[in-house]
Each structure stands twice: as structure tokens, then as C-alpha cells.
Amino acid sequence: MPDIRVPFRGGGFRPEARRGTGIAVFVLLLFLIEWGTRAGWISNLTLPRPSDVAATLADLARSGALWTHLLPSLSRLAVGSALGVSAGIGIGVLIGLFSYIRAGLVPLVAAIFPIPKIALLPLFVIWFGIDEGSKYALIALGTFTPTVVATYGAVDNVDRGLIRMGQSFGLGWWSIVRKIVLPGALPGILSGLRVSLAIGIILLVAAEMLGAQYGIGAYILQAGALYDLERLFAGVVILSCLGVLTSWAIGKIEKRLLVWRG
Amino acid sequence: MELAVRGLTHRYGDMVVLDDVSLHIPAGEILCVVGPSGCGKSTLLRMLGGLEQPDWGEVLQGGTPPEGCLNPLTYVFQDFALLPWRSVAGNVSLVLEDHRLPGDRVRAIIEDVLARTRLSDFRDALPRQLSGGMKQRVAIARALAVNPAVMLLDEPLSALDAQTRELLMEDLVGLWERQPFTGVYVTHNLAEAVRLGHRIAVLSRRPGRVREVIEVPGPLSERQTGDPELEAIQAHLWGLMRDEAMAADQELLDA
Ligand SMILES: Nc1ncnc2c1ncn2[C@@H]1O[C@H](COP(=O)(O)OP(=O)(O)O)[C@@H](O)[C@H]1O
Numbered sequence A: 001m002p003d004i005r006v007p008f009r010g011g012g013f014r015p016e017a018r019r020g021t022g023i024a025v026f027v028l029l030l031f032l033i034e035w036g037t038r039a040g041w042i043s044n045l046t047l048p049r050p051s052d053v054a055a056t057l058a059d060l061a062r063s064g065a066l067w068t069h070l071l072p073s074l075s076r077l078a079v080g081s082a083l084g085v086s087a088g089i090g091i092g093v094l095i096g097l098f099s100y101i102r103a104g105l106v107p108l109v110a111a112i113f114p115i116p117k118i119a120l121l122p123l124f125v126i127w128f129g130i131d132e133g134s135k136y137a138l139i140a141l142g143t144f145t146p147t148v149v150a151t152y153g154a155v156d157n158v159d160r161g162l163i164r165m166g167q168s169f170g171l172g173w174w175s176i177v178r179k180i181v182l183p184g185a186l187p188g189i190l191s192g193l194r195v196s197l198a199i200g201i202i203l204l205v206a207a208e209m210l211g212a213q214y215g216i217g218a219y220i221l222q223a224g225a226l227y228d229l230e231r232l233f234a235g236v237v238i239l240s241c242l243g244v245l246t247s248w249a250i251g252k253i254e255k256r257l258l259v260w261r262g
Numbered sequence B: 001m002e003l004a005v006r007g008l009t010h011r012y013g014d015m016v017v018l019d020d021v022s023l024h025i026p027a028g029e030i031l032c033v034v035g036p037s038g039c040g041k042s043t044l045l046r047m048l049g050g051l052e053q054p055d056w057g058e059v060l061q062g063g064t065p066p067e068g069c070l071n072p073l074t075y076v077f078q079d080f081a082l083l084p085w086r087s088v089a090g091n092v093s094l095v096l097e098d099h100r101l102p103g104d105r106v107r108a109i110i111e112d113v114l115a116r117t118r119l120s121d122f123r124d125a126l127p128r129q130l131s132g133g134m135k136q137r138v139a140i141a142r143a144l145a146v147n148p149a150v151m152l153l154d155e156p157l158s159a160l161d162a163q164t165r166e167l168l169m170e171d172l173v174g175l176w177e178r179q180p181f182t183g184v185y186v187t188h189n190l191a192e193a194v195r196l197g198h199r200i201a202v203l204s205r206r207p208g209r210v211r212e213v214i215e216v217p218g219p220l221s222e223r224q225t226g227d228p229e230l231e232a233i234q235a236h237l238w239g240l241m242r243d244e245a246m247a248a249d250q251e252l253l254d255a
């Protein structure tokens, strides 16, 4: 009789949901910083106390200053990225569908993509004015390029077999685009949107630092100039929350629109 | 409707895939096309339905499609080609939507074809929830919905297990008995060929040429697996293909 149990060699290499782990790491880190700043092995010139940052945030909310900074930022982000993302999806789909447009625009997009958009802000100020216009344009351009690249990649990846199927049943060109290409490209477009919106937030802050009276970026800049670490970090916390929130919202949209992926 | 292929020759780059293939598919008959893998069966089928253009030769159609036929030449694909974001009923309705039929007519057609493929209970299921056999039944239902004159089937059962294949073969025979269609059925499975073909065309290895066209006697509904007459035909086919298949297996793909 064989008497040695066959050892288990499988398993692993597969991400699994681990609820609460993220929060635990976060809380632990905050706790360590709080402890360090209170005990003195983190100097208060290096990092502010988390509890002080929380108090600053609470003050900010109570005095209403939170909204005077947050609302302009949110509307800039919304308008700018709505412009950039919708243009990006439109152009991306056209690049995916038409060879001439692809040949003409892909090199252009590749040329625009690596330019740090913030370097163009002075130019945008001249073109679109010192007010909201230049900020919208900056965020729009910044979200446009990654959206284009993600979108035409997603259109390229649509199963050609499904398109042939559509043709074999005599579906019209527009039907094929609407009912096969666009839904098939949607997962790729949505995951590109995550990247685009994160870039949008980065550009939003940069634009506000260079010229705005209100906005999270302006708030952080003022705090930094006074070396007010509590306020600086309060601003950073707001930005992080904004990032987590947009990512969560896209996750929700994916869950709703992509039920078919299971 | 009937189909004819005359002198079809096609190459991809320098590789000749089909060499002077001529075939005739009379109305209401199923022609099975067998041959070693890579001999150009799928290419031939794509040309039959107008999805690809041959370098030389032509594909001809004759006769008029039946009343109410929305898409005379209709495919059933090996990989099913279902839209994963549409339900079973949605996948069927996809091929009806461009024809501007009244809504109740569309609903009636969907009901009818789902009933004929025994899918009525699954009309709202998504493809990912279905087994392979059910997915192929959805693809067959979709093909039936346009009331085709000719069905072009490219290894429709190859992705399925043996038991499911047996069941679906009976389904296909049943559908043909109910309403005989002209069919071209590509397969590398000789048992399928003798069960479903009125005639069987044997292609050589690449470049694909017609080696022989064999008549299979007897109505489809009376054919059984294990029938000695069919077994004999199958053995004859295997005799024709054995050396070709072996040689095809030894070939480098890009040589
Ligand atoms: N679109 C294509 N471009 C280049 N080569 C192709 C293409 N389609 C098929 N081939 C090649 O042509 C040969 C025949 O292919 P196919 O018709 O799919 O064979 P079968 O269906 O009989 O297995 C194969 O060697 C395949 O690699």
C-alpha cells in the first residue's frame, strides 16, 4: 500500500478579496504617526499630528471654507474632464474605425501625450483667459490623451469574430458600431477612465496652484507658503478622498454596465 | 436555394490554401466538407457566404430564397459568436432589428425559434450562464430566426463534449426534417459527416483540393451511430484521409 500523502503544490497567484485589510493598514499607519508625533520620535516639523489634521478639517467644514474651496475645484474637474473624456472617446472610436484617421492622428496623439500639460498653462492663459477657461482647457487636454489611447486600444481589442458575425447577418455599418463595437470596447474605455480622471485631479491642483483664489490647490499652496503643515495635510486628505471617490464611482458604473462579465 | 463553387483558388501570401475547388450544393441537401486541419475548410466556407473574396474562381447562387427569408446565407460559427452583453432573446433579436419588422412579429419569431431549440426557459439568461451546448443552440436559434435559405456551419459541434454533440446532432436532424434547408457543414469529425451529410466532400491537405465526393444513402432521420453501412463509409473516408492527416500533422505552419 502506498503510504505517503501527495503534497499539495497548487494554489496562490490569484488575488482574492480581503475585506478590511486596506483600512487596517491605513489605521495602523495613522496610529504610528500619532504615537510618533506625541512621543517625540517624529518631529513636528516633519509631519503634523493626525488628530490636529482632523481638527483642521473639522474647522474647515464648520466655517464653510471647505465648500468655498471644494466647489470651484469640483466644477473645474467636472467640466474639464467631461470635455476631455467625451472628445477622447469620440476621437478614439474614430481612430479605431477608420484607417486614415488612425494614420493621421495616432502620431499626433503620441506627440501630445508626453508633454507635461502644466507647461502649456501660460499658453492656455493667453488663449482661454486667466479665469476658468484655461483651467478647463488644461484638464480637458490632460484627460483627452489617455482617454484616446485607451479607447482606440479597446476598439482594436473587440472580438473580430463578433464583427464578422454581424456582417454575416447583414447588419448595417452603424448597427455593428453601436451594438457590437461600442459595447465590446466599454470595459477598456472604463478602465482608461480611471487613469484619465486621476490625471485630471493632478492637473486640477497644478492649475489652481498657478493661479486661483479658491480651490483645493490654492488652499494647499497658501498653507505651504506659511509652512502650516496641518492645513497642508488637510488639503492633501481632501485630494485623496476625491481620488478614492472617483475610483469608487467608476467601480459602481462598471458594476452596473458590465454585469454581463460576471 | 442552391450553391455552386467553380474553380476556387486562394492564397495567403505565398501559401496556396485552396486549389481549383469546384462543388455543387443542390437545394435542400446538406453537403459535409471534411479534410485535415489547416486544409482551407473555414476559408472555403467564408467564401461561400461572401465574407471573403477568392483570388480566382467564383461562388454562384441559384434559385430564389423562401418567403420571409431575411438573410439567405446564414452562418453558425464554431465559437458560437454570441454577444456576451445580450441575453439569449437579445442575441436572437440582434439579427432581426435591422429589418424594420413590426414588434409583435419580432416577438413571435423569437418565441418560435427559442421553442424550436428548447430555450424558451432561458430567454433572459446571459451567455456566460449557459453551457457550451446551450450556447450553440442559441446560435442555431439566431440562425433560424432569419429563416435562411442556406446554412453554413463551421465545425459547429467541435467545441462541445461527445454527449452534447450527439444531442445537438439529433436536434439538427430534427430541424432539417421539419424544414429542409440547404446546408454546408464543415467538420473534421467523420462520424458527424456520415450522420448529417447527404454527400461528403473530402478535401486533401493544404493546398485543399476536392479528392472525392461521396453519396451517403438513406434519410437523415434513420441514421444511427453504429449503423454498419455508415461505419463502412466512415472507414472508407478514414482510409482516404489517414495519410493526408498524418502528412498535414508533420508540416511546419509557416514553411
Ligand atoms: N486570414 C488569414 N491570413 C493568413 N493565413 C490564413 C488566414 N486564414 C487562414 N489562414 C491559413 O490558411 C490555412 C487554412 O486555414 P483554414 O481555412 O482555417 O483551415 P481549416 O478550417 O481547414 O482548418 C491555415 O494554414 C491558416 O493558417
Ligand SMILES: [Mg+2]
Binding pocket: B041, B042, B155
Ligand atoms: Mg477551421
